[in-house]
Amino acid sequence: MENGAARTAPAVIVAIDGPSGTGKSSTSKAVAAQLGLSYLDTGAQYRAITWWMVSNGIDITDPTAIAAVAGKPEIVSGTDPSAPAISVDGTDVAGPIRTQEVTSKVSAVSAVPEVRARITELQRSIAAGAEDGIVVEGRDIGTTVLPDADLKIFLTASPEARAARRSGELKGADVRATREALLKRDAADSSRKTSPLAKADDAVEVDTSDLTLQQVIECVVTLVEEKRAAE
Ligand SMILES: Nc1ncnc2c1ncn2[C@@H]1O[C@H](COP(=O)(O)OP(=O)(O)OP(=O)(O)O)[C@@H](O)[C@H]1O
Numbered sequence: 632m633e634n635g636a637a638r639t640a641p642a643v644i645v646a647i648d649g650p651s652g653t654g655k656s657s658t659s660k661a662v663a664a665q666l667g668l669s670y671l672d673t674g675a676q677y678r679a680i681t682w683w684m685v686s687n688g689i690d691i692t693d694p695t696a697i698a699a700v701a702g703k704p705e706i707v708s709g710t711d712p713s714a715p716a717i718s719v720d721g722t723d724v725a726g727p728i729r730t731q732e733v734t735s736k737v738s739a740v741s742a743v744p745e746v747r748a749r750i751t752e753l754q755r756s757i758a759a760g761a762e763d764g765i766v767v768e769g770r771d772i773g774t775t776v777l778p779d780a781d782l783k784i785f786l787t788a789s790p791e792a793r794a795a796r797r798s799g800e801l802k803g804a805d806v807r808a809t810r811e812a813l814l815k816r817d818a819a820d821s822s823r824k825t826s827p828l829a830k831a832d833d834a835v836e837v838d839t840s841d842l843t844l845q846q847v848i849e850c851v852v853t854l855v856e857e858k859r860a861a862e
């Protein structure tokens with residue numbers, strides 16, 4: 632190595648997309664922490680703007696009303712994988728954005744083009760500022776937000792596996808009702824006109840149905856390391 636300069640791994644941008652409950656957040660956080668990368672949960676940003684709309688009495692069934700105020704809330708996302716944080720106008724909303732009310736309304740709010748344009752711009756600027764690289768998870772990262780990402784992963788899992796995982800989280804939740812709610816949200820997210828949930832043509836698909844979380848993490852870490860070695 633010339634002049635004794637330390638060899639550092641090049642900044643890498645990893646896009647992880649997929650339907651609900653496939654393990655995007657758990658995997659992305661662990662991979663980012665293991666590889667010293669930043670982490671961005673884009674679903675949390677759409678939940679945050681939905682929370683703001685609900686808190687301010689905006690009619691969620693009216694896309695024009697949503698579009699008119701889409702630029703108002705200031706959303707700030709932390710990128711430390713060991714302490715994910717999200718605030719709206721200075722209020723910590725990490726808890727409130729996970730309520731059933733926000734979950735049931737987030738697909739409608741995130742389908743509005745003005746909302747997507749605003750959040751996409753924010754996501755690109757966060758990714759551009761991540762000096763050591765970043766893992767960004769969501770629904771349209773590989774297709775729309777970061778089409779030049781170094782590595783794109785698309786996680787899948789059977790509806791049964793996903794419902795069982797989510798019901799385990801929401802202790803006592805009915806698995807069949809959870810499955811139906813997941814499928815309803817997937818259908819809405821996949822069928823919207825603006826940047827729907829979709830696998831990029833150059834994404835690596837990983838079916839996590841029969842893999843443990845640890846196996847999925849190892850698989851993605853290996854893919855990132857292979858990518859870095861090839862550059
Ligand atoms: N391979 C796996 N095996 C078993 N459980 C898993 C696996 N991957 C994730 N889980 C668990 O499934 C639940 C959902 O995972 P996670 O939140 O990471 O999914 P997600 O794709 O980010 O979902 P969403 O898009 O709804 O936020 C969590 O409780 C997580 O611990």
Ligand SMILES: Nc1ccn([C@H]2C[C@H](O)[C@@H](COP(=O)(O)O)O2)c(=O)n1
Binds near residue numbers: 772
């Ligand atoms: N890139 C993204 C990320 C998320 N959304 C929408 C669609 C999801 O139903 C919702 C919540 O995401 P989750 O927290 O479950 O990952 O946000 C999107 O449209 N685009």
